[in-house]
Amino acid sequence: MANSSLYNRVFDAQNGVMKGVMKGVMKGGGMKGVMKGLKMNKMLDILFQKRQLLVMIFANLIVQLGITYYVFLKSDLSKMKGVNIILLVISLFVILFLIGFLPMPSWLKFILFTLFSYLQGLFLSSLKTEVNQKMIQTAIVGALSIFAFMFLFGLGLLTVGISLTSKFGMFLFWSLLFLIIFEVVSIFLGAMPMMQKGFAFVGLLLFSIYIVYDTNTILQRNYYGDFITASMEYYLDILNIFLDILSLNNN
Numbered sequence: 001m002a003n004s005s006l007y008n009r010v011f012d013a014q015n016g017v018m019k020g021v022m023k024g025v026m027k028g029g030g031m032k033g034v035m036k037g038l039k040m041n042k043m044l045d046i047l048f049q050k051r052q053l054l055v056m057i058f059a060n061l062i063v064q065l066g067i068t069y070y071v072f073l074k075s076d077l078s079k080m081k082g083v084n085i086i087l088l089v090i091s092l093f094v095i096l097f098l099i100g101f102l103p104m105p106s107w108l109k110f111i112l113f114t115l116f117s118y119l120q121g122l123f124l125s126s127l128k129t130e131v132n133q134k135m136i137q138t139a140i141v142g143a144l145s146i147f148a149f150m151f152l153f154g155l156g157l158l159t160v161g162i163s164l165t166s167k168f169g170m171f172l173f174w175s176l177l178f179l180i181i182f183e184v185v186s187i188f189l190g191a192m193p194m195m196q197k198g199f200a201f202v203g204l205l206l207f208s209i210y211i212v213y214d215t216n217t218i219l220q221r222n223y224y225g226d227f228i229t230a231s232m233e234y235y236l237d238i239l240n241i242f243l244d245i246l247s248l249n250n251n
Contacts, residue, residue: 056227064117071121109228143242154215164216200247
């Protein structure tokens with residue numbers, strides 16, 4: 001029985017590959033069509049293997065972005081005092097540290113992530129005094145479009161067998177760290193508007209690449225059901241891209 005079951009699995013896998021190959025031949029023609037069929041089959045296989053994790057990641061991502069957007073629309077940070085704003089920023093960093101570095105059950109991470117999303121929406125509400133609604137909507141559409149494109153690009157890299165290592169992740173981390181340092185220094189030196197836009201462009205590029213790296217990592221790494229951490233990585237990528245697009249468009 002065991003050998004029969006194993007044979008059936010092998011037969012089904014071979015049958016799936018052959019279907020992908022034949023489909024590629026019929027649509028693309030020749031070896032080019034064969035390779036296209038194999039790549040498509042491999043892409044679908046990767047998505048199928050990670051289907052449960054991806055569903056939970058994107059479901060949670062939609063919920064958290066929805067909370068942030070709702071609080072952003074309904075709140076007005078301009079009424080808060082400076083001390084409260086500082087406490088708000090500190091709270092955001094504390095929650096981010098707790099989720100990223102301390103082991104805890106998924107339900108507790110979800111609660112902290114929800115609190116983070118709420119506070120982030122509250123903090124972002126200050127943007128309404130600096131930019132108009134049309135610019136905000138444009139930045140939202142732009143951020144989501146970039147995320148979708150870079151996600152597919154990251155999936156495509158895995159399809160052709162390209163895996164981004166931890167060294168590449170460290171390169172992104174140090175690049176981001178240097179960018180933050182330069183931005184902080186420029187605040188005290190009085191950065192020119194063009195310099196600020198330059199920082200925003202570099203940040204937009206970095207976080208776009210981060211989506212590719214995070215996708216590559218998520219589809220290879222075993223998260224053992226911890227979809228909160230994975231969805232928060234995407235959440236931060238989208239949030240920072242949104243802010244960078246606003247910065248580039250704001251005069």
